[in-house]
Amino acid sequence: MFPVFRLVSNPDDLVFEKHMLFTSTKQFKDAITEYAVKGGWGVKFVENDKVRVRAKCQPPCKFTAYLAKLPREMSWQLKTLNMEHTCTRSFKNPRCSANFLAKKLMKKVRRQPDIKLRDIQEVVHEKYVVNISARKASRAREKA
Structure with missing residues (x-):
């Protein structure tokens, strides 16, 4: 029996294992x-199609994760996993998009619709140790 991925509320509790099953890409x-x-890593999705997804960190880092569709099933399996990072923290993270931030800041923006962009930038920096532009903070606030 293969391990099944479970959503967790705290990102520090995320666990990935080789052969882990996911419901979707x-x-x-x-x-x-x-x-x-x-983690502050510049992970990018380099191969995406109907049967696979590959995530790699910026070269020369060794992190790699390869997900493939299981034949005749509705699930996806983590076939390759190397969790070793040889890179350093990036303060400009390509994965920290306006959509990602909008999901994470939705409650805060709903409670405080007139929140200043500078306040959003500070919250993101405190929580994720990532620097974002005022424009990205603005797009995240609009989407939230």
Whole structure:
């Protein structure tokens, strides 16, 4: 029996194992994005099609994760996993998009619709140790 991915509320509790099952590529991409932003790693999705997704960190880092569709099943399996990072933290993370931030800041923006962009930038920096532009903070606020 293979391990099944479980969503967790705390990104520090995310666990990936080789042969782990995912329900969709979206679930996998969301989990990798959360992991990459929290860790400060510049992970990118380099191969995407109907049967596979590959996530790699910036060269020369060794992190790699390869997800493939299981034949005749509705699930996806993590076939290759190397969790070793030889890179350093990036303060400009490609995975920290306006869409990602909008999901994470939705409650805060709903409670405080007139929140200043500078406040959003500070919250993101405190939570994820990532620097974002005022424009990205603005797009995240609009989407939230």
